[in-house]
Amino acid sequence: MTRPDDSAAPVCPMRRTPLHDRTFADDPDGVYESLRAEGPLADVELAPGVPATLVLDYDTALSVLRDPARFPKDSRVWQRTVPQDSPVVAMMMYRDNVLFQDGPEHDRLREAITDALGRVDSFTLRRYVRESAESLIRDFAPKGEADLLNDYARILPLLVLTKLFGSPPEITSRMVDAITALWDGVDTERANLELGSCVAEVVALRREHPAADVTTWLLEHEAGLDDEEMIQQLVVLMGAGAEPMQNLVANALRLWLSDERFAGNLSGGRLPVEDAIDEVLWQQPPLANYAITFPPQEVELAGRVLPAHQPVVIGIAAANNDPALCSARRDGNRAHLAWSAGAHTCPARGTARMIASVAMETVLDTLPDMDLAVPVERLEWRTGPFHRALTALPVHFPPVPVSDRDEEATGGSDSWSTLPARTQWTRQGVTSTRRRRSSADVDRLPGWNSLVEWLRGR
Ligand code: HEM
Numbered sequence: 001m002t003r004p005d006d007s008a009a010p011v012c013p014m015r016r017t018p019l020h021d022r023t024f025a026d027d028p029d030g031v032y033e034s035l036r037a038e039g040p041l042a043d044v045e046l047a048p049g050v051p052a053t054l055v056l057d058y059d060t061a062l063s064v065l066r067d068p069a070r071f072p073k074d075s076r077v078w079q080r081t082v083p084q085d086s087p088v089v090a091m092m093m094y095r096d097n098v099l100f101q102d103g104p105e106h107d108r109l110r111e112a113i114t115d116a117l118g119r120v121d122s123f124t125l126r127r128y129v130r131e132s133a134e135s136l137i138r139d140f141a142p143k144g145e146a147d148l149l150n151d152y153a154r155i156l157p158l159l160v161l162t163k164l165f166g167s168p169p170e171i172t173s174r175m176v177d178a179i180t181a182l183w184d185g186v187d188t189e190r191a192n193l194e195l196g197s198c199v200a201e202v203v204a205l206r207r208e209h210p211a212a213d214v215t216t217w218l219l220e221h222e223a224g225l226d227d228e229e230m231i232q233q234l235v236v237l238m239g240a241g242a243e244p245m246q247n248l249v250a251n252a253l254r255l256w257l258s259d260e261r262f263a264g265n266l267s268g269g270r271l272p273v274e275d276a277i278d279e280v281l282w283q284q285p286p287l288a289n290y291a292i293t294f295p296p297q298e299v300e301l302a303g304r305v306l307p308a309h310q311p312v313v314i315g316i317a318a319a320n321n322d323p324a325l326c327s328a329r330r331d332g333n334r335a336h337l338a339w340s341a342g343a344h345t346c347p348a349r350g351t352a353r354m355i356a357s358v359a360m361e362t363v364l365d366t367l368p369d370m371d372l373a374v375p376v377e378r379l380e381w382r383t384g385p386f387h388r389a390l391t392a393l394p395v396h397f398p399p400v401p402v403s404d405r406d407e408e409a410t411g412g413s414d415s416w417s418t419l420p421a422r423t424q425w426t427r428q429g430v431t432s433t434r435r436r437r438s439s440a441d442v443d444r445l446p447g448w449n450s451l452v453e454w455l456r457g458r
Pocket of ligand 1: 113238240241245286292337338352
């Protein structure tokens with residue numbers, strides 16, 4: 001294996017622009033603009049002491065994404081060069097999963113994932129999103145106020161993904177409970193163990209009792225995934241899916257509620273929900289800087305020589321807003337890089353779009369007179385180099401009694417009650433008496449801590 005290239009000329013740390021500070025979180029476009037004045041590549045810092053090259057222009061980004069031989073995903077050599085407690089290690093350290101593979105192994109895992117996701121029926125997915133959305137709205141509709149990020153967008157993708165995985169309600173309740181505890185930093189060791197148990201239980205359950213779900217389809221796939229690999233696939237699907245999903249839903253709701261082009265209710269609004277989603281994918285993509293690669297040797301790019309093993313990060317938001325692309329965007333096409341491009345382009349684009357649009361439609365339809373509870377400029381963005389993520393999205397609306405909504409919205413169906421109300425599962429203790437994995441077991445689960453860190457929003 002090649003060693004880190006110690007001979008690469010060091011760049012003065014003072015010249016690196018931090019992507020992890022409040023300045024970047026408050027005004028990423030301003031930072032991109034000043035970096036762009038220096039050229040298509042910028043020397044940035046992902047965390048204190050973690051240098052990287054940020055690609056700012058669209059064509060250069062595509063050339064990197066389409067060249068896996070010079071820009072592969074394996075981060076193992078790099079990760080020996082950074083402090084293990086750095087906040088970016090969890091997102092970037094090598095895992096034995098699809099995101100970090102190249103070549104035939106990547107093809108094998110990716111084919112299993114795309115085939116399994118491809119079997120998801122759109123009517124079923126729509127129903128899952130609607131039911132999950134309603135179960136969350138049911139909890140805050142009578143209160144007249146909510147935080148659409150923490151009470152809705154954050155939990156909804158988890159509910160939908162666990163349904164897609166064929167997790168029974170009992171395991172889902174425990175999983176969401178554990179993830180909520182991890183987010184809130186409450187009893188994290190126990191929550192971590194519980195989450196590990198839950199994923200392993202879903203795999204064991206579906207191996208024994210196949211059903212029409214993603215877990216079963218992965219198990220049945222000709223790739224022949226063993227139990228460890230199965231857990232990895234579910235972990236990466238959940239880790240790669242939950243956080244960007246929450247940010248797409250929250251950022252698009254923020255846009256909808258603050259921009260007069262979208263103002264009004266669903267029937268009276270001027271532009272459809274799909275347009276708000278497209279605009280966010282172009283302008284505030286949930287993964288703002290990502291699709292990271294690790295060149296194994298010095299590599300020439302856009303007139304510069306980049307050092308071996310130093311991360312090359314695609315400035316997805318910067319490339320999307322490359323001034324050269326203005327006319328393409330006006331044409332309303334979807335050539336943005338929010339899903340990345342090339343071999344690792346998101347395999348769940350259709351799934352993610354549908355989750356986002358049904359999530360938005362359901363809450364806007366159910367609570368049509370909703371308004372932001374604070375001026376849009378006062379909404380705060382989370383710091384961190386990768387995600388474009390709000391810290392909260394407070395709204396208010398005329399309270400809606402649950403019993404009335406039940407009658408009106410569901411025509412008397414029991415879809416509001418398909419899952420326990422959220423207050424129930426977040427405040428319940430973990431009561432299952434099933435066998436739990438030991439902490440040693442869970443620590444050995446590949447990718448496990450990575451998922452936990454993703455879910456904790458790192
Ligand atoms: C708004 C939502 C989403 C966005 C913006 C998004 C974006 C992305 C991006 C930019 C990548 C490329 C990452 C890289 O090259 O390092 C990616 C890969 C991936 N995404 Fe998504 N994603 C979203 C939702 C989802 C969902 C819901 C799932 C699962 C159901 C998912 C599963 C994956 C997987 C498994 C990969 C790795 C593919 C590979 O390495 O070949 N994503 N996604």
